[in-house]
Amino acid sequence: MAKRPTVYDVAKQAKVSIATVSRVLRTPETVRPATRDAVQDAIRILGYVPSGSAQGLATQKTGVIGMFLPGFDAVEQLRDFTPSTKDEALLRPDPPAEGSALPQPDRLYFDEVLRGSEIEAWHQGRSLLINIGLGHSEEDITALVSDMAGKVDGMVVLARSIPDATLAFLRRRIPVVMVANAPQDDLPNADLVRVSNRKGMKALVNHLIDAHHVDSFAYIAGPDDSPDNHKRYEGFQEALSFHGINPATAPIYRGQFRSHLAHDITADLIKRRRLPRALVCANDQMALGAIQALNEAGIAIPDDVIVTGFDDIKETTSVVPRLTTVRQPMLDLGRAAVSVLAQRIENPTAPPIAIELPVTVLLRESCEGDMASETRE
Amino acid sequence: MAKRPTVYDVAKQAKVSIATVSRVLRTPETVRPATRDAVQDAIRILGYVPSGSAQGLATQKTGVIGMFLPGFDAVEQLRDFTPSTKDEALLRPDPPAEGSALPQPDRLYFDEVLRGSEIEAWHQGRSLLINIGLGHSEEDITALVSDMAGKVDGMVVLARSIPDATLAFLRRRIPVVMVANAPQDDLPNADLVRVSNRKGMKALVNHLIDAHHVDSFAYIAGPDDSPDNHKRYEGFQEALSFHGINPATAPIYRGQFRSHLAHDITADLIKRRRLPRALVCANDQMALGAIQALNEAGIAIPDDVIVTGFDDIKETTSVVPRLTTVRQPMLDLGRAAVSVLAQRIENPTAPPIAIELPVTVLLRESCEGDMASETRE
DNA sequence: TTGTAAGCGTTATCAC
């Protein structure tokens, strides 16, 4: 790993000027084949790799897209990597988990989006620079984001992963595409990529009414500050109104996108004998909590109560009955985000781009009952 | 998004020289508080963000670690992101899958390693530059890797994700840490981070013999070119030898880390009435295939035949009976890799670092039988 | 403590 060779070394080796070396790399057709070969040989011999920093400086672009991932509570994962000294590996009985294991939903979600971004980045001939926001202090995050901003041509930002002020700052400097964030008043003409939460919930509830003649609902909502949550509730309302049901007659219970609260809400509903025909939950975690409460009380799903979720997290198919839910195209979200960002980078003055990706309602036993006999698609 | 301000703009605004601006950023303590504040104000007012490229050029380091992910067969994921025009979301009945769904194992594996790398990169104050190797041609991959090499201080390379020649080339230019690759003759003094495949398999097989008195085995192996596969088989042999069983008496069946082949091998074993007491598989996919074949034939697991896997992929706990397997600390693999790489970058001449992470044998019903009564840990 | 100026390794605009 001697000192890395530069254009000058290559030029000398090939007996040409550095300009020619650069041309061979960028516009090979403008250089005579003979010289071109000479340069390429030199490059090979020296193992020359152009400096990205120098290229970036000269061209004013890096070919890199930044992506900032929110940090979870993973900071405590701080064990050491002590080489194993024992000659035996650890044995551990691993009995089946009781109750529903607490899922770690966001993580899978981001993994999918990330993967989609990687794929599209590849298509665009760009790299992805990723950072995870483990430092919980706002300064830390701002510093990190600012640092990234200096290294990339544009940035994909996941909904609510960075403070508003930081986001505003960022948007002054480089193109930014928001993912899964509903347009907000304070974000005029931002490029964004999202998913049709409203339509998904609406279609789901329409189905409950049309196919299952549900006439009484309860809605277990997510946190107030979640745009997703609002959009879903809008869809819920629309479906009800459309069928002449006054949405006001369907009670809302405020949750936190967590299964625990939904479990308690449901248990309370059971105790007070206020169970509706269908329990519509703003996301899967909560639906799982509800199912657990119903199962504990021996209430039949879907015969007594229908339960639905949103997101299609992994656990929805391991619970009994399997949960009817709405799947978001996470991978496409990532793909679309990077695609839009690339367009924006190439054409900074084009009008704002907003993409809405369609969702899919997955009908499963928690509303359909036994499906085993149906033909598999 | 006017032209991005530079040190010069900041200097002018704060009425100092560009050197002072730089100092405020890098060594604030060397500048008088008054001037420091002036500069910081200017930075704030202008929304100044240092150019990573310029910094990289000047300091000869980027603060970025590269990571190259292998590309699967995901290239065909090429639909468009057509905004949904329909007002209704798509409804789809989603009956339970028959048979064991085909898992996509590597992907989860890499996601874990990636996540670990992100976490450690954060600890090290570095960013991660990732690229996925979708272009199947060797030139494409080499070009991509070479491009990355120009942008990073070092690189984490997953086992067999890039061609040997490219790897050799890469190692001449920048520090490289190999992940999950057994040391090979052609890779002298490489830094590497791996997992004790051998010890894991050995402990597992020892357990089968000690606790379950297994005296006849068959081994369903992975591909010949996989170091993991070899290490696991070594562990298998060692355990047998240790107990005075001649490994030669346990037939080996060559698989491909795929469930399909293992299924057929097992079915064949059944037909020929050659089933051993225990079927030890080199990874989970194959074990799942074996279980499927046994279930189809109505053979009891573990009463008639014990089956074991390796990796602990998601599906191991949804199959019946749940699969006894060996879990690798994927997240720690990533963490360790970045940690080692950071050390290497800071001290290029230190002796090679090799870390072996311990694995955990997870005893589940496919060898233990009913565990429901046991106390949960 | 602060300023001046010389790189860092490219690209790109001119001449030739």
Next chain:
DNA sequence: GTGATAACGCTTACAA
């Protein structure tokens, strides 16, 4: 078709 040479934006001796 090729070669000088001036940016590009920052860091860092070296001077002041």
